[in-house]
Amino acid sequence: MAQGYINERTTDYxxxxxxxxxxxxxxxxxxxxxxNLHLRQDLLVTPGQMVIIPDDYGVACTADDAWxxxxxxxxxxxxxxxxxxxxxxxxxxxxxxxxxGYSSIGIGSAASAWGRHLDEVKHTLEAIERLHQQLKSGAxxxxxxxxxxxxxxxxxxxxxQGAARLGTSLQTNKSLKKxxxxxxxxxxxxxxxxxxxxxxxxxxxxxxxxxxxxxxxxALDVGVTGLEIKEACMQGREAQCSRARYVQGGKLVxxxxxxxxxxxxxxxxxxxxxxxxxxxxxxxxxxxACGIVGGATGxxxxxxxxxxxxxxxxDLLYESVGP
Numbered sequence: 001m002a003q004g005y006i007n008e009r010t011t012d013y014x015x016x017x018x019x020x021x022x023x024x025x026x027x028x029x030x031x032x033x034x035x036n037l038h039l040r041q042d043l044l045v046t047p048g049q050m051v052i053i054p055d056d057y058g059v060a061c062t063a064d065d066a067w068x069x070x071x072x073x074x075x076x077x078x079x080x081x082x083x084x085x086x087x088x089x090x091x092x093x094x095x096x097x098x099x100x101g102y103s104s105i106g107i108g109s110a111a112s113a114w115g116r117h118l119d120e121v122k123h124t125l126e127a128i129e130r131l132h133q134q135l136k137s138g139a140x141x142x143x144x145x146x147x148x149x150x151x152x153x154x155x156x157x158x159x160x161q162g163a164a165r166l167g168t169s170l171q172t173n174k175s176l177k178k179x180x181x182x183x184x185x186x187x188x189x190x191x192x193x194x195x196x197x198x199x200x201x202x203x204x205x206x207x208x209x210x211x212x213x214x215x216x217x218x219a220l221d222v223g224v225t226g227l228e229i230k231e232a233c234m235q236g237r238e239a240q241c242s243r244a245r246y247v248q249g250g251k252l253v254x255x256x257x258x259x260x261x262x263x264x265x266x267x268x269x270x271x272x273x274x275x276x277x278x279x280x281x282x283x284x285x286x287x288x289a290c291g292i293v294g295g296a297t298g299x300x301x302x303x304x305x306x307x308x309x310x311x312x313x314x315d316l317l318y319e320s321v322g323p
Contacts, residue, residue, distance in 0.1 A: 099249030132232030160320035215279030230294035291319035
């Protein structure tokens with residue numbers, strides 16, 4: 001039967017075909033074209049596309065071949081949900097995958113770099129809240145509160161910039177297949193193809209939100225009420241805390257509930273008076289910005305239990321644009 005693999009770099013169709021079918025006859029060349037109709041419309045084959053390699057001996061299209069073609073078409077459609085979706089998916093695959101609750105190479109568990117960033121952000125926000133408690137109790141005057149909070153904001157700024165830099169493992173020259181968490185062999189198993197197709201669908205949908213300036217993120221599981229942190233961050237700087245649209249990443253994959261990353265972040269934080277979202281958005285020339293959004297608890301606008309979603313509006317408590 002034919003085999004499928006994920007293209008790792010931008011190349012033109014004819015060069016790709018020539019490299020994969022070295023020494024093949026005309027019949028196999030024609031079959032390659034027939035199996036890869038989803039690629040022939042483009043001059044370039046982009047990263048993330050699935051390429052189908054025909055069997056050395058088979059000539060007729062089998063049920064397995066048709067199955068591969070359906071998944072390849074779906075992957076292509078999902079990568080092209082908007083003009084920039086394909087590039088956004090590949091450039092920020094690790095980060096989007098983490099926000100959506102999928103496991104990933106190097107990101108996605110409490111022991112990973114991403115998990116450590118979540119902890120660092122959470123602890124800094126809790127420190128800001130404790131400072132605010134001292135202000136309310138009279139242990140600090142307002143000027144000292146503002147000065148010490150600014151020091152914590154500088155720490156938060158560095159942490160958020162670090163989170164934004166976790167956008168992709170490709171920037172550290174890792175293999176795309178390793179980033180995708182799929183087989184290092186040339187061809188994919190059926191289960192890997194199904195999983196990749198499903199992930200690309202959710203991740204490509206998420207990239208659309210990034211492109212239109214909506215934060216995509218996760219609720220932070222902080223040890224104090226989100227409402228108090230929101231008040232601590234906003235006091236005296238309300239004018240700097242603009243309103244921001246956001247969606248929770250967990251909602252994008254069928255309502256991932258409960259604790260994730262060993263209890264460090266959850267898709268639902270109903271016990272708090274205010275959700276705190278660590279969110280990622282696109283700013284300026286496509287650079288990632290990381291921010292803290294505080295919003296009231298409540299249902300999403302639209303959507304259903306199968307993972308559709310809607311936007312909420314909250315107060316942008318702090319934002320940092322990565323260098």
